[in-house]
Amino acid sequence: xxxxNKKSAEALRSARWFAPDDLRAFGHRSRAMQxxxxxxxxxxxxxIAILNTWSDAQPCHMHFKARVxxxxxxxxxxxxxxxxxxxxxLSESFLKPxxxxxxxxxxxxxxxxxxxxxVDGVVLMGGCDKTTPALLxxxxxxxxxxxxxxxxxxxxxxxxxxxxGSGSDAxxxxxxxxxxxxxxxxxxxxxxxIARSYGTCMTMGTASTMTAIAESxxxxxxxxxxxxxxxxxxxxxxxxxxxxxxxxxxxDLTPRKIQTRKAFENAIIVAMAMGCxxxxxxxxxxxxRRAGADIGLDDFETAxxxxxxxxxxxxxxxxxxxxxxxxxxxxxxxxxxxxxxxHLDAMTVTGRTLGENxxxxxxxxxxxxxxxxxxxxxxxxxxxxxxxxxxxxxxIKPSACEPRFLKHTGQALVFDDYPSxxxxxxxxxxxVTADHVLIxxxxxxxxxxxxxxxxxxxxxxxxxxxxxxxxxxLSDARMSGTSYGACILHVSPESYIGGPLALVxxxxxxxxDVAARTISLDVPEAELKKRRAExxxxxxxxxxxxxxxxxxxxxxxxxxxxxxxxxxEFGAPVGEPSIY
Ligand code: FES
Numbered sequence: 001x002x003x004x005n006k007k008s009a010e011a012l013r014s015a016r017w018f019a020p021d022d023l024r025a026f027g028h029r030s031r032a033m034q035x036x037x038x039x040x041x042x043x044x045x046x047x048i049a050i051l052n053t054w055s056d057a058q059p060c061h062m063h064f065k066a067r068v069x070x071x072x073x074x075x076x077x078x079x080x081x082x083x084x085x086x087x088x089x090l091s092e093s094f095l096k097p098x099x100x101x102x103x104x105x106x107x108x109x110x111x112x113x114x115x116x117x118x119v120d121g122v123v124l125m126g127g128c129d130k131t132t133p134a135l136l137x138x139x140x141x142x143x144x145x146x147x148x149x150x151x152x153x154x155x156x157x158x159x160x161x162x163x164x165g166s167g168s169d170a171x172x173x174x175x176x177x178x179x180x181x182x183x184x185x186x187x188x189x190x191x192x193x194i195a196r197s198y199g200t201c202m203t204m205g206t207a208s209t210m211t212a213i214a215e216s217x218x219x220x221x222x223x224x225x226x227x228x229x230x231x232x233x234x235x236x237x238x239x240x241x242x243x244x245x246x247x248x249x250x251x252d253l254t255p256r257k258i259q260t261r262k263a264f265e266n267a268i269i270v271a272m273a274m275g276c277x278x279x280x281x282x283x284x285x286x287x288x289r290r291a292g293a294d295i296g297l298d299d300f301e302t303a304x305x306x307x308x309x310x311x312x313x314x315x316x317x318x319x320x321x322x323x324x325x326x327x328x329x330x331x332x333x334x335x336x337x338x339x340x341x342x343h344l345d346a347m348t349v350t351g352r353t354l355g356e357n358x359x360x361x362x363x364x365x366x367x368x369x370x371x372x373x374x375x376x377x378x379x380x381x382x383x384x385x386x387x388x389x390x391x392x393x394x395x396i397k398p399s400a401c402e403p404r405f406l407k408h409t410g411q412a413l414v415f416d417d418y419p420s421x422x423x424x425x426x427x428x429x430x431x432v433t434a435d436h437v438l439i440x441x442x443x444x445x446x447x448x449x450x451x452x453x454x455x456x457x458x459x460x461x462x463x464x465x466x467x468x469x470x471x472x473x474l475s476d477a478r479m480s481g482t483s484y485g486a487c488i489l490h491v492s493p494e495s496y497i498g499g500p501l502a503l504v505x506x507x508x509x510x511x512x513d514v515a516a517r518t519i520s521l522d523v524p525e526a527e528l529k530k531r532r533a534e535x536x537x538x539x540x541x542x543x544x545x546x547x548x549x550x551x552x553x554x555x556x557x558x559x560x561x562x563x564x565x566x567x568x569e570f571g572a573p574v575g576e577p578s579i580y
Contacts, residue, residue: 017118074242101450110138127151152229154199166201167482199229205481218348226330272380275316277481286560304380444476444494455479
């Protein structure tokens with residue numbers, strides 16, 4: 001460090017590659033010149049990695065091909081040297097069986113890309129659901145100065161003048177089609193109108209939840225998570241990320257200095273007020289653990305009792321989308337409404353505190369961003385339930401389900417896998433009522449594998465035709481943040497490894513009470529013991545490859561689904577690579 005607390009050029013990490021008078025550094029310099037760079041372009045300048053999750057299979061990040069040049073522009077303007085490094089894209093739309101199988105692979109990709117290359121800081125370009133937590137997990141473990149650039153939500157969908165919301169309206173109109181209420185032509189028109197521009201899902205799904213979380217933790221520029229992808233403000237923000245990261249390198253402002261326990265508590269509060277996706281729980285726990293902060297389900301439970309949902313954005317809200325949220329003041333506006341619940345002294349990538357960042361933030365539409373006195377749901381978005389069916393917890397989003405299911409007893413109708421469930425659901429003779437509890441098991445982290453978003457089980461067609469649009473559904477799967485309904489998710493431990501969900505049989509009674517935060521399988525303990533003795537673990541999912549490694553190291557949902565060996569406490573920190 002120099003006298004004014006700025007890092008010196010000699011102390012830059014990249015200087016290990018470029019500065020020495022030896023044969024290896026000769027190679028690095030000569031190969032940089034092979035790419036057409038003169039020494040003046042890198043000498044004494046911070047090398048800034050741009051981890052770009054653009055790909056031809058990633059509609060949410062289409063604009064990253066252009067935005068990366070805006071980031072570069074900012075880096076160059078501030079005296080840095082940009083180095084774009086493509087990273088795994090994790091397209092929620094196309095990658096199978098589920099992107100969650102690969103979140104940790106991208107986290108490893110990000111961490112090792114940074115470790116192995118001559119970089120001093122990084123701009124992380126992501127947005128589609130898992131890319132945000134994955135890039136932040138990797139950057140947190142590597143702990144170089146990092147700034148997150150969210151892809152931004154796409155424009156509102158449109159069909160015959162009606163607004164369409166990502167995911168939510170796909171489920172809604174699919175049910176209408178199954179009920180025979182819209183034509184095949186209508187269905188095709190909905191297909192064409194629901195995703196009208198580049199950018200991430202514009203409901204309060206996992207993408208908008210996770211980018212808002214990145215901002216509330218302090219890892220983005222103020223307001224960055226709310227700017228629509230197609231807005232010119234998004235281009236300016238991209239360039240600003242480039243300018244700011246160069247300064248962050250000189251200031252040595254690393255993720256660990258920003259991502260404190262207070263920062264994660266802020267993120268949980270904001271998530272609750274946003275009407276967040278249930279996926280937030282898994283990713284936040286994993287990220288906090290990487291940063292050395294011990295966050296668990298109880299922290300979500302505490303926040304959920306304190307903060308109401310004030311973002312009137314679908315699916316918790318019934319009308320607005322992220323574009324409206326941006327015009328209403330965006331995340332800074334929302335945070336200004338719940339400032340009493342936030343740690344305003346938490347540090348952020350701007351080098352200023354959260355309180356300083358949101359000073360002067362305003363709300364321009366009280367119906368889109370409500371006051372805490374006039375919320376859209378009186379408690380936080382998520383509730384954690386526990387009981388003999390989920391000893392390590394499960395999650396429900398009460399703000400997005402029919403209130404009559406918040407206290408409910410129903411008979412179980414159990415499916416052991418998705419194909420048998422899918423087949424049965426269309427059976428006109430299926431013996432099911434709207435009071436049943438539909439159960440899907442073997443859909444957790446190991447069982448899915450990868451904990452797919454199957455938790456919003458379809459309502460049986462027979463009931464859809466009778467007008468039923470919600471019922472209690474229970475699984476160890478996740479669900480899309482754009483989904484809705486009385487879906488109880490993330491049951492831990494999962495059924496595939498013998499959690500109590502594995503012991504449920506058709507006709508068993510299940511009782512949930514969201515106010516009391518309980519869920520129970522009303523079967524005598526002696527009977528459960530007998531069933532446990534008879535239970536056999538399903539066959540192994542993978543015999544080789546990444547999946548083999550995944551099933552041996554993935555942790556349960558309540559622990560964040562990280563690989564055990566990636567957690568910070570697993571072993572001694574990894575050192576810098578040797579250069580010989
Ligand atoms: Fe990419 Fe929803 S599919 S954010």
